[in-house]
Amino acid sequence: MVDQTKENILQRLLSSDVKADLLVLFHKNPGLIDTMEGIARRIGRVTSAVEAEIRDLVAMGLLKVKFIGAAQVYALDKVRDKHVLDEAANHIKSIQ
């Protein structure tokens, strides 16, 4: 039986080009900490185009939010990221 939760994780990770660009950005730069505007600029998008996707990555636990002064910044949660990606890998293995 296909695990719906794991299947959903995979679908959620690949739900849009913007989210894919965000994941690639953070996986290539795991130490990156930046504001939403800064992140959008790094992937060549406007803030409004990334807002919903960043919020979804936060909801999934892949990104964590911090406050530096008045600025809200985002960083990769490496532990949670590894856990989610391992789950996705296990799911892919199971559907063979």
Added chain:
Amino acid sequence: MSRTSSKSQPRNQPQHSEPSLNDYSSTPQTQESFLKAVHDSLCDGIQHLLGKSTCDVLIESYHLDKLTNAPQELHDQLSHIFGSSAVVLERIIVKELYNTCDLNYADTEPFNFNLTDHLKVARKQFMIKTVWRLRENGGPN
């Protein structure tokens, strides 16, 4: 001023604006370097998007690395695994490929521009670039 492109020209007319691809570009070494670039981009794209564990599973269990010269089969296999989301991963792989081959990637292609089309364009640009470089260096060896 009109710009000519391979898309707008009729198939039966010679394309004078492009360098000839029949000299160095069809050598096994050039083909091999392009396929190696596709292989590396496939692995890097998957790894950067979905992590090393997913990349390892896709290589070990689905042998995606053996499909670098068969874009349609690669697309079919990715679609089997990821469903309609496969195109999102394919776009990342194509971007990696263009980056690896030092080609300009335009994120403005039509929606129906698929993996096979992208790889065809990348291969052609790669060959042109290789011919150009070889000519600048006075030919192969």
